[in-house]
Amino acid sequence: MIWHLIAAVFAGLGAAGIGLILRLASGKRLPRWIIPAFGGLGMLGYQIYTEYTWFEHKQQQLPESAEVVSVEKGQMFWRPWTFAFPMTTAFTVVDHDNLAVSRGDDGRLVEFILYRFEKEYVDQVSHQAYLMNCATREMLPLEGESRTPLTEQMRRVEAESPLYRVLCTEG
Known part of the structure; x- marks a missing residue:
């Protein structure tokens, strides 16, 4: 700073x-x-x-195995130029080196960590472990070191989403 x-x-x-x-x-x-x-x-x-240039700078600091799966742009009233040209305020990353792929009864299961970078006064980075069932497109967070599934927070991911394509496209 x-x-x-x-x-x-x-x-x-x-x-x-x-x-x-x-x-x-x-x-x-x-x-x-x-x-x-x-x-x-x-x-x-x-x-x-x-x-x-914050987003491009942060992307250059990521390892080669990291892939951006979502980008959020925003406007702020104290920065009036952002209404004409929205700036990147946050993005989400999946690291291919931290994927744990297994085969379940329903098909391919992928355990991964989702990293979220937010542009604030001091940059914020948060991470959360998840489990994705590629056959049903269901994703649920895993809690703690024991990786306990939080089934009440399960959500369905769209087949067109970049996160689903990164995790469930084999090859």
């Missing part, structure tokens, strides 16, 4: 320097407020850039 603050300050200083050069190049015909205005726009531009 401190590095983003330092980078924003330097972006503001650089943009203010451009404003100063423009003012001097115009023979001081441009108003004096152009310098702090450029500085503010530089810091705002850096902040917008880091917010919109």
